[in-house]
Amino acid sequence: MHLSALIIFLIFGGAILAGVLGSLVGLGGGVLIVPMLTLAFGLPIQYAIGASIIAVIATSSGAAAAYVRDHLTNMRAGMFLEIATTTGAISGAFLAGLLAPAILFVIFGIILLISVAPLIFKLGEELPVGVQNDTLASKLKLASTYPDQRLERVVSYQVTRTPLGFGMMYVAGLISGLLGIGSGTFKVLAMDTIMRLPMKVSTTTSNFMIGVTAAASAGIYFARGDVPPLVAAPVALGVLGGAIIGARLLPHLSNRTLRLIFIPILAAIAIEMVLRGLGPGAF
Amino acid sequence: MTLERKHFSSTVVQEGTVQLPAPELVEEEKRIATPQQDMMAAIIGWILQGGVLASAAVILFGILLLPFRPGGLTLQRLQTFPHSPGAVWAGLIGLHPQAFITLGLLLLIATPVLRVAVSVVAFAIERDRLYVVITLLVLAILIASFILGKGGA
Numbered sequence: 310m311h312l313s314a315l316i317i318f319l320i321f322g323g324a325i326l327a328g329v330l331g332s333l334v335g336l337g338g339g340v341l342i343v344p345m346l347t348l349a350f351g352l353p354i355q356y357a358i359g360a361s362i363i364a365v366i367a368t369s370s371g372a373a374a375a376y377v378r379d380h381l382t383n384m385r386a387g388m389f390l391e392i393a394t395t396t397g398a399i400s401g402a403f404l405a406g407l408l409a410p411a412i413l414f415v416i417f418g419i420i421l422l423i424s425v426a427p428l429i430f431k432l433g434e435e436l437p438v439g440v441q442n443d444t445l446a447s448k449l450k451l452a453s454t455y456p457d458q459r460l461e462r463v464v465s466y467q468v469t470r471t472p473l474g475f476g477m478m479y480v481a482g483l484i485s486g487l488l489g490i491g492s493g494t495f496k497v498l499a500m501d502t503i504m505r506l507p508m509k510v511s512t513t514t515s516n517f518m519i520g521v522t523a524a525a526s527a528g529i530y531f532a533r534g535d536v537p538p539l540v541a542a543p544v545a546l547g548v549l550g551g552a553i554i555g556a557r558l559l560p561h562l563s564n565r566t567l568r569l570i571f572i573p574i575l576a577a578i579a580i581e582m583v584l585r586g587l588g589p590g591a592f
Numbered sequence: 593m594t595l596e597r598k599h600f601s602s603t604v605v606q607e608g609t610v611q612l613p614a615p616e617l618v619e620e621e622k623r624i625a626t627p628q629q630d631m632m633a634a635i636i637g638w639i640l641q642g643g644v645l646a647s648a649a650v651i652l653f654g655i656l657l658l659p660f661r662p663g664g665l666t667l668q669r670l671q672t673f674p675h676s677p678g679a680v681w682a683g684l685i686g687l688h689p690q691a692f693i694t695l696g697l698l699l700l701i702a703t704p705v706l707r708v709a710v711s712v713v714a715f716a717i718e719r720d721r722l723y724v725v726i727t728l729l730v731l732a733i734l735i736a737s738f739i740l741g742k743g744g745a
Contacts, residue, residue, distance in 0.1 A: 314659075322597055329642045343604045361649075366646075366701060366703065367648075369701055369704075370640040370641075370644050370700075370703050370707075371639050371644050372641040373637075373640050374636075374638075374641040377618075377633050377640070378634060380625055384636075385723060388708075388711060388723060388727050388730060389726055391708075392726065392729055392733065395730060395734060396733060398737075399740065402741075403740075408608075432710075449722070450722075518639070520703065520704035520706060521704040521707070521734070522728065523704070524701050524702075524704040524734060524737075526737070527701045528734070528737045528741045529703060529741035531697070531698070531701065532741030532742045533674075533741060535695060538654075538693040538697060539693070540734065541693075542655060542693045542697065543647075545697070547649060548645065572652040590621075
């Protein structure tokens with residue numbers, strides 16, 4: 310393959326598209342970057358994962374800045390749970406180096422399918438009720454408040470099943486490090502469904518944690534030589550630009566229409582990844 | 593509704609009806625963060641945003657240098673790039689585009705790490721020993737990941 314200036318330009322364009330789509334459906338760009346680089350551009354999957362994990366840091370950090378200022382993020386819960394996600398990310402990055410590329414394709418496809426599921430069945434109620442701090446949550450002072458703009462008041466909340474949530478966060482970190490994605494779906498699952506934090510706190514705290522989690526595995530991918538700069542640079546800049554465009558577009562588009570359009574596309578990409586892993590054309 | 597809640601008498605609207613304020617608004621404070629926490633949030637927000645902007649600028653500079661290097665963009669060039677600090681530094685001095693792009697990518701990786709390091713200080717100012725320890729642990733894991741990565745395949 311001859312990596313021409315044109316291909317770099319096309320990767321940049323594709324990354325913008327991935328950033329726009331990712332931010333519109335709330336999945337982040339990572340889950341679209343790896344299929345794009347492997348299926349459309351024919352890059353080896355470990356390079357695709359290395360480039361993607363860098364882009365994940367860019368979009369997470371950019372968005373987290375605003376949420377932190379608005380006090381939506383639970384920084385204590387984020388810091389504590391990052392112990393689990395960073396450890397998981399290191400395990401994932403090492404595991405990725407041991408697994409055959411074909412297996413990575415299959416795992417990626419399956420994880421993408423799982424990530425699409427919450428888009429169909431919307432998870433979590435607006436505000437959890439009757440949640441009581443567990444022992445660890447009290448010890449760690451995880452209960453907090455956040456200003457809810459729609460409800461026009463400050464909401465107090467408590468946190469439960471902290472040890473189970475911590476364990477789930479290790480899994481989320483492992484998936485992130487293994488596949489080069491933010492794995493926000495799994496982080497939100499841990500906080501919203503297991504620890505019963507309010508949805509807005511779960512999603513913004515997840516975003517806050519994604520950057521640190523990705524940094525833990527990015528260091529390993531980088532040192533291993535799996536982050537080709539000429540691929541990672543257009544991907545990072547493109548996804549970042551795309552996410553900014555997506556955030557501007559979002560208020561003007563109907564959420565339902567977006568889901569109806571993109572869910573089949575995401576499902577098709579997921580199946581294509583699995584087939585690539587299983588097929589005779591596999592590496 | 594009985595009129596026994598005399599302390600709310602100032603909010604009587606109609607004859608005999610008492611307007612009770614929403615309990616949540618009474619119980620909870622309007623202000624959710626101390627000025628100290630506001631400042632920390634601002635600093636952390638600034639680090640995250642500044643780090644992304646700085647790295648994007650350095651990456652862009654590296655990309656703009658590319659056309660000025662002879663040899664074009666080949667697979668050979670895709671696969672040979674610096675991935676140790678020494679090699680990046682040597683490349684920067686020689687104005688190699690790949691070295692600047694790599695520096696930008698390293699700045700991006702360093703951004704969340706810096707956020708964690710600053711959080712250690714933030715929790716220390718709040719005199720929250722438990723969270724100083726937790727945050728230091730995360731920082732140690734991140735540093736270990738870079739050392740481990742170097743040793744690994």
